[in-house]
Amino acid sequence: MGANNYFNKHTGEGRQQGQGRHWRADGQSARAALWQALREMAPIRVNRLYAAARVTDKPGILYLDLLERAGYVWRSPGKPRTCYLVNNTGPLAPVVCNRNGRYQLRDENTGQTVDVPDTIDYWPGEPDGPHSPRHKTWLAMRMLRTFTVGELVMTTELDAPVVEAQVAELHAFHYLREAPASDGQASFMLPFHRNTGPRAPVVSHTLHLLYDHNSKEVVTRDFSATEQAGATGVLNHG
Incomplete structure (x- = not known):
């Protein structure tokens, strides 16, 4: 199953919206809720972020992971982890899309599409050695x-x-x-x-x-x- 199909299947992408005023962990609303919460509340602990955006399912958790790998978010090491929004491009949440089976984020604020790497070197990594x-x-x-x-x-x-x-x-x-x-x-x-x-x-x-x-x-x-x-x-x- 392609990356985009997986995301759409598990988030209900394209379902009828407008079922209440609260942020909902469903499709686009989950992304919008996470993004808005990050812009208004970051730095914020991850569990509090999920609670604020009412994220309880894997697609919402996946979206935060994609934001981190694409350079929008940094999560501190250790526990409890804290989210920092390091690339606040505007009010519109980056949209998950797919090209040849690879995740991308389309940023409507900048008009750019960002490739999401499969892995990243998580900063800060290990402490510097004694000869550094x-x-x-x-x-x-x-x-x-x-x-x-x-x-x-x-x-x-x-x-x-x-x-x-x-x-x-x-x-x-x-x-x-x-x-x-x-x-x-x-x-x-x-x-x-x-x-x-x-x-x-x-x-x-x-x-x-x-x-x-x-x-x-x-x-x-x-x-x-x-x-x-x-x-x-x-x-x-x-």
């Missing part, structure tokens, strides 16, 4: 507590642009604070409450999120911090 640049930089930050980019470069023996990029990332998510300048160089501090453990936080530039493997916390990006850093030259390391 991110782990080395994080370890140096935890050891020094207050530092310049130049001091991190000396400690880690990594290239300055690599270290600078990681400092900028963590500063944008308020994992680092500015400290008094040291010998004319911008200085940073790792606050005690952000020194959460040995595993380095990981950033997704696509999702604009940081995930802390130690605390399991998900942090949204503060764009103003990055803009201010660029404007004031706060990442200058000499």
Whole structure:
């Protein structure tokens, strides 16, 4: 059975609508309900999302999975899982369609059709290993507590642009604070409450999120911090 036929068979695609004002887990209404709930309530725990949209069947669950694989939604790891709407294109729910047995989402808000991959690399994945640049930089930050980019470069023996990029990332998510300048160089501090453990936080530039493997916390990006850093030259390391 083709992907689209499966979806239509189990959702009752094309059934008569208008049976009440509430969101119904049936055909297009299930998709519209999930999409509306995501736009109005995200980030929201998955079980609460299903309850809000009255999703109780496999097609509704499948639709959320398709949204995630197509890059509209990200679900946090672990339990309870939380849904983030990372590609809010407009009020109309993307429509499930099929081409040669492969799922696609047609987005009426943008006029584009998105191919849904069979599998995706679920971010954030496993923590960085001990020899990775991110782990080395994080370890140096935890050891020094207050530092310049130049001091991190000396400690880690990594290239300055690599270290600078990681400092900028963590500063944008308020994992680092500015400290008094040291010998004319911008200085940073790792606050005690952000020194959460040995595993380095990981950033997704696509999702604009940081995930802390130690605390399991998900942090949204503060764009103003990055803009201010660029404007004031706060990442200058000499």
